[in-house]
Amino acid sequence: MKLTIRGGRLIDPANNIDAQQDIYISEGRIAAIGIAPEGFVAEQEIDASGHIVCPGLIDLQARLREPGQKHKGTIASESRAAASAGITTLCCPPDTRPVIDTPAVAEQIRHRATEAGLARVLPIGALTQGLEGQQLSSMQALQSAGCIVIGNARHAIASTLIQRRALEYASTLGLTVFFNSEDPWLGADGCIHEGALSTRLGLAGIPECAEVIAVGRDLMLVEQTGVRAHFGQLSTARAIDMITEACAKGLPVSADVSAHQLFLTEMDVAEFDSACHVRPPLRSQRDRDRLRAAVAEGAISAICSDHQPHDRDAKLAPFASTEPGISALETLLPLTLRLVEEKVLGLNEAIARLTSGPAAILGLNSGQLGIGALADICIFDPKHHWRVEEQQLLSHGKNTPFLGWELSGKASTTLLEGRIVYQATQ
């Protein structure tokens, strides 16, 4: 299949391109940029005039709910939502049921994703068996089954000794470890940022130090073991400061933030709004501002969705009894573009945080559109204004605090390895 994308503004941060260029695709890969290869005859042309063409987005953290919780979402339903949002690669954390601690589960997820054929799904292998923090998982077997990174999701490994051993072993195999650092005791009962609002509402808090102490511990062990480490979905200013310092020391460390943390604060919980029940919790204004600055500086090199679709009942209860998480695939791109509108960072940097940034963290050669690269492409209309409404979300999860928000930017066409996996009907 040969395909041409004409007239769009190509933004490819990894290759320093921001120009109106046509793109020629052949055999699922980029054949040429700007000038057609000799004898190239396109079977299909996509008119991208007025639109931005960029690498397909890479989401470092998205729960697809399969296997184990198909009433909340399936690989097919959520990868369809991803494709409609310009996302071509999804990293699925290991806390599925069963846990991704055997090659069989990893292979099953990849198989389902291939069957659906709408997005590439990268299973993150479990660092310990059952995520229980006791026994190391068979990391090499997981690696062979396609887990290119490994982690223990939000299940803290309580024993520092086991944590150290797990990191040493992962480092032996050259695996990058994904951390979701949270002290297992300090935030155990909590469901909201510990501060003025938790006090007012009488809800048990998750203190800032629950994240800061855990990041401190993990950074020390990273330094000791030399493992390549990525800290996901950070929420506190002080943790960012520690990551920045670690990077300055030359440690192999990176970080991401979920898009909602850049827009919401603890105050959005207001009067027990369960749509804002997330973990880590929405923090203070000061934390939000620091996270934004870190995204602008590049200390945070990726923005992820931290997508967690829920069934309706999961959010219909008194606040602490509801399940945490936001359905977020479909707001990832427009929220990131809103940072550009709000002058937090430039358009090219914003796109880098969704493409080349996460690709580098994963050690992938994707997230860029150089000659020969896989043709994972997102074409979007930055001026498409839309209102977030339940009925237009393709994800099974309608649980988003952004309902009613007016956002700009929507994918019009998404390509996965040169195949059109989404095209807006207009």
Next chain:
Amino acid sequence: MSRENLQLDSNGKLRHFLTTEGLSRQHLTEILDVAESFATVGGKSVKKVPLLRGKTIINLFFETSTRTRTTFELAASRLSADVQSINIATSATSKGESLLDMLHNLEAMHCDMFVVRHADSGAAHFIARHVAPHVSVINAGDGRHAHPTQAMLDMFTIRRHKQDFGAIKVAIVGDVLHSRVARSQIHALNTLGVGELRIIGPKTLIPPSFSKLGAHIFHDMNKGLEGVDVVIMLRLQKERMKGALLPSESEYFARYGLTEEKLALANPDAIVMHPGPINRGVEIASSVADGPQSVILEQVSNGLAVRMAVMSMVLGRQAESTDGEKG
């Protein structure tokens, strides 16, 4: 989510009573004034008034309680409403779905009001947000969040003894962190313009963020009690010892228990209050609980008048309003 006050109807009248926070001084004063008019009903030979005849009130208690439930039942029946109490073991309704299902079933029986007690903070708000427009909700205690009728009966008791809130200093002593009563008192006292509000206890039971609610924090009880006009003691749950919040009951009593010696630091005409049930020898000495400055039993009888006031205001409003406002 809209930030309009869930507790008020389109005419600014009390539609639900969920928390003392966010209500005006006029609202709180009106509750106290109406309660004053009911305070005499209990003493008469005919104890009933026909204000809520034909109304159905359901007490939904997801957490066990004898006193609060009883006063709500009595208050409802003295207003001539039909009242039914339902005790639900928390284990059976830990899921929101069954909670909502149950509410909708009860609504289908044409009830007019739910009085709700629940172990989760925000439960009353959650229910108020999901009930049919004609149903009102009164919060009889939700988790650590609020217990507004208890706070209002305390305000009522204080007003009967101290008239002007602006001229008095109030100290709340004990486990403020876990106390829905304390939170509701703090909001009510500040709204009513209290002269000074202090909270006294160890750091494990008073996080610094309480200062943002408008209270001065004292960790030294002797300093905190100096010159106060009202001392409100909070109940200390025994399970606080297990969570490493306190070393022992005896050490707690030594430092924060209200004894005659400590009470002597307050103003000579200071009153002593306690939302009950009291733990003698843990947070308060028997000689103080039963002493001349204690108004603890008075609080209990005032509870009836205040609950009658709130119920009649919330349900009576519906009889008056003709605009058929929707929730």
